[in-house]
Amino acid sequence: MDLELSDDQRMLQDSVQRLVAEHYDLDARRAAMREPRGWSPAMWSAITDLGLTMLPFLHEQGGLGLGGVETMIVGEAFGRGLVVEPYLPSIVLAGTAIRECATPAQTERWLPGLMSGGMIATFADCGSVAARQEGHDWLLDGEARMVLGGDSANLLLIPAGVHLFAVPALAGGVERRGYRLHGGGTAADLRLSSVRVPDTDRLAGNGSTSRAIEAGIAWLAAEATGAMQAALDLTVDYLKTREQFGKTIGTNQALQHRAAEMLVEAEQARSAAMYAALLADEPDEHIRATGHAAVKAVIGKAGRFVAHNAVQLHGGIGVSEEHAISHYFRRLTAIGMILGDSESQLGRLAALGGFTGASPHFAAA
Incomplete structure (x- = not known):
């Protein structure tokens, strides 16, 4: 292929x-x-x-x-x-x-x-929101945690049971507490108290919100791949130039092996990102679900390995704010947690019956 x-x-x-x-x-x-x-x-x-x-x-x-x-x-x-x-x-x-x-x-x-780009929206899937109908309107009550970009969004897409509502961020009854995230970017915690939404703002199409989560996982896999490759490149350059006891530390065979292991993990993450990209056109919902769970578990594990070893091989400078490695470490750590960490995704994969892609679907290639 x-x-x-x-x-x-x-x-x-x-x-x-x-x-x-x-x-x-x-x-x-x-x-x-x-x-x-x-x-x-x-x-x-x-x-x-x-x-x-x-x-x-x-x-x-x-x-x-x-x-x-x-x-x-x-x-x-x-x-x-x-x-x-x-x-x-x-x-x-x-x-x-x-x-x-x-x-x-x-x-x-x-x-x-x-x-x-004039409107910023976000998908508030991390919470519990109830909806009750009142005439031609709906009233939303509940909360959502760590809504990515929720502090600066103009439009909030809020799942409530089987429904999905588009709520203006400044609507009455919406409270949000914004904060900066560990690896860059922002998020917000939302509290909704009798937020009135007209029925015309209830997304009534036949699609599934699971597609949004799958697209998010595919994006995170690609982003993690880029971050891992950059962290690996910086680390290899450092091993080639940092001298200790009269020679570059990259001549140490143990450190060469560590860098090689980082490369293996980064390439596994790249393969996972490619698989997630090819799943975009997969019509079978079960194949998509198991595939994305496996992808998220792989990139979480690989990102953690590459980030930790990049910092270790750099030594003390690797945790300083002035060096890029610390920023890659934090972003890869955050990516590992967003939309479910490796452990939760492995549990989800097991509940779905395991990864059944012995013959993966590559029709989109």
Whole structure:
């Protein structure tokens, strides 16, 4: 099977890598994190100008109609650059939920603002919210924890039982407590008290919100792959240049073996990210569920191994704020926890009957 990128995909890869390389060094990342919203409006504008916010949406919805492989390309480049802008919550999670679950009329209402970058949305799946109908409206009560990008979002997509509601962030009865995340980016805890939502804001399409979580896992796998490769490259360069007792520490065979083990784990994560990208067009819900659970378990384990060893091989400088390795360590640690850690995903995989992909589905290749 040919897994080489097409010419168009390589052009996309070059464009995104150039964007990150030219606009997103470590100082720029620190500056973005100091912004009031925890990310840079200028960088977000550059991302939208390149058309990346239109990437996963269908042509008939005004998007570019690209798929999982293209999203993987963007995620890997963002992971290498440690980009903190809200692409995951707004475009991947909320965008997928709207694409899959909204009616055509609702799509026309929300997607243009999302694709233009003028509206930031998020998917508040981590909580317990109850909905009760009152006439032509719904009343929402409950809370959601660690909603990615929830502090700066304009639109909140909130699951409540079998329903999914689009709630303006400034709606009456919505309280949110925002905070910065360990590995970059922001989140918020939400409390909803009799939040009134018209029935026209209930996403009534036939899609499933599980698609949003799957898209999020695929994005995190790609982002982790980029971050792991960057951390490995920095570590190998350090081993080649750091001298101790009159020779570079990279001549130590034990450290060479450690770097080789990091490479193996990074390549396993890359394979998992590719598999997640190919699952985007898989129609079988069970195959998608088991596949994404396995992917998330793999990237959590691999990311933890690469991050820990990168810090150890750098020594004390690896935990300093001034060195990029500490930032990769924190982001990979965070990725391992977002949307379920390795242990919970392995439990989910077992409950689903195990990973049955002895002959994986690669029809999307």
